[in-house]
Amino acid sequence: MGKLDKSKKLFEEARKLTPGGVHSSLRSLDPYPIFISKAKGSKIYDVDGNEYTDYHLAFGPVVLGHCHPAVIAAVKEQLNKGVIFGLCNELEIEVAKKINAHVPSAKMIRFCNSGTEATYHAIRVARAYTKRDKIVKFEGAYHGWHDYVSFSTSPSLKEAGPKETPSIVPDTEGLPAQIAKDTIVLPFNDPEALETTMKKHKNEIATLITEPILHGNATCIPPEKGFLELLREITTKYDIILIFDEVVTGFRHSLGGAQKLFNVIPDLTTFGKAMANGFPVAAICGKEEIMKKFKPTGRVDYGGTFNGNPVSMAATLATIKELEKEEVHKKLFRLGETLRNQLNEVVDELGIKAQTVGFGSIFQVLFTDKEIHDYRDALTSNVEQFRRFQKEMMSSGIFILPHANKRCHISASHADREIEQTIETAREILRKM
Numbered sequence: 363m364g365k366l367d368k369s370k371k372l373f374e375e376a377r378k379l380t381p382g383g384v385h386s387s388l389r390s391l392d393p394y395p396i397f398i399s400k401a402k403g404s405k406i407y408d409v410d411g412n413e414y415t416d417y418h419l420a421f422g423p424v425v426l427g428h429c430h431p432a433v434i435a436a437v438k439e440q441l442n443k444g445v446i447f448g449l450c451n452e453l454e455i456e457v458a459k460k461i462n463a464h465v466p467s468a469k470m471i472r473f474c475n476s477g478t479e480a481t482y483h484a485i486r487v488a489r490a491y492t493k494r495d496k497i498v499k500f501e502g503a504y505h506g507w508h509d510y511v512s513f514s515t516s517p518s519l520k521e522a523g524p525k526e527t528p529s530i531v532p533d534t535e536g537l538p539a540q541i542a543k544d545t546i547v548l549p550f551n552d553p554e555a556l557e558t559t560m561k562k563h564k565n566e567i568a569t570l571i572t573e574p575i576l577h578g579n580a581t582c583i584p585p586e587k588g589f590l591e592l593l594r595e596i597t598t599k600y601d602i603i604l605i606f607d608e609v610v611t612g613f614r615h616s617l618g619g620a621q622k623l624f625n626v627i628p629d630l631t632t633f634g635k636a637m638a639n640g641f642p643v644a645a646i647c648g649k650e651e652i653m654k655k656f657k658p659t660g661r662v663d664y665g666g667t668f669n670g671n672p673v674s675m676a677a678t679l680a681t682i683k684e685l686e687k688e689e690v691h692k693k694l695f696r697l698g699e700t701l702r703n704q705l706n707e708v709v710d711e712l713g714i715k716a717q718t719v720g721f722g723s724i725f726q727v728l729f730t731d732k733e734i735h736d737y738r739d740a741l742t743s744n745v746e747q748f749r750r751f752q753k754e755m756m757s758s759g760i761f762i763l764p765h766a767n768k769r770c771h772i773s774a775s776h777a778d779r780e781i782e783q784t785i786e787t788a789r790e791i792l793r794k795m
């Protein structure tokens with residue numbers, strides 16, 4: 363990596379106009395954010411002319427690689443026909459048909475524009491359907507930034523008390539006090555805590571929302587054997603709506619979502635991120651009797667000027683068609699496995715207290731030798747070491763986010779050769795560390 367003079371200058375300008383110079387909090391980098399001028403395939407380029415192999419991929423959406431030709435062509439074609447109508451268009455039906463065909467839980471589908479909107483709608487409709495108020499979520503699980511879910515995803519959780527008495531820690535100022543009273547937070551992969559709590563509050567709980575694989579601010583933690591099945595069993599027993607938030611896992615791991623891979627079918631599912639390879643679109647899908655609670659068939663409000671706009675729909679359809687090619691997911695899984703296995707061999711060889719966790723095309727390097735079952739385990743990763751590793755990787759032209767509890771993504775545009783180079787670069791950096 364060369365100089366970052368232009369980024370620095372732009373940051374000085376940006377922060378006069380925008381808090382911290384960034385339009386989403388986590389884009390802040392130390393000492394200042396880099397400004398990106400273009401992206402193609404597996405690479406991003408900053409305004410100073412530095413090239414990086416991109417394992418951030420915009421927090422996950424870019425599953426096929428930046429500017430994938432088929433997606434760009436579909437969008438260009440649509441741009442000439444109209445960007446937005448605020449009325450129905452045929453592409454909405456085509457995309458909904460695809461999702462219905464691929465996703466086991468997706469009897470009916472509604473589009474929106476972000477994962478946050480999707481989880482908000484899902485929780486609201488679950489409350490309307492069950493006529494109960496409480497929701498259950500897991501520690502470290504990020505489901506967007508709306509009030510219903512903004513609890514217990516920050517490291518300060520550890521200071522708030524032991525895991526045995528999970529604490530409701532607000533992630534932000536500005537949350538109404540009542541919301542915390544209607545929120546229950548549990549540790550992931552803990553059947554005992556789950557069973558006890560669900561039994562105790564069974565008549566008050568509207569929904570349990572979870573990612574099938576915990577990411578959020580907890581790196582990447584797969585469910586332990588039987589855990590998702592137990593979630594399904596208990597929620598069915600107590601008439602609680604099970605929401606799988608597949609904003610990260612959906613489309614990236616399989617067109618049917620993680621629910622198809624694990625064969626556990628929720629009542630509602632939310633999608634976003636990789637749906638349209640980077641174009642802003644999201645969806646909520648689920649059982650007909652719940653989805654029909656939305657207006658106009660029901661009484662749950664659901665609006666959105668940009669919902670189902672034809673540009674996002676064209677991008678989604680083109681992305682799905684690419685992902686229907688079997689070799690795409692095969693490649694994503696193969697690259698992910700190679701990277702994780704080899705990075706784990708490297709740390710074993712060097713005798714470093716570190717490990718690479720992940721699933722499919724997602725990975726994260728944790729500087730801890732603790733076995734990872736839940737968010738608190740992920741928090742044992744040494745943040746200083748991770749930051750040093752990230753800075754060195756970035757200086758070597760490999761971009762990963764500087765946040766120890768986030769995750770890295772691989773796209774179908776990454777080449778085997780780039781994965782090998784990444785492992786070699788990481789080996790050198792870790793050796794020096």
Ligand SMILES: Cc1ncc(COP(=O)(O)O)c(C=O)c1O
Pocket residue numbers: 421475476477478479481504505506507573577578607608609610634635
């Ligand atoms: C699991 C999960 N759900 C929901 C969201 C919110 O999505 P968005 O940023 O599109 O609002 C995210 C974002 O990172 C996420 O990781």
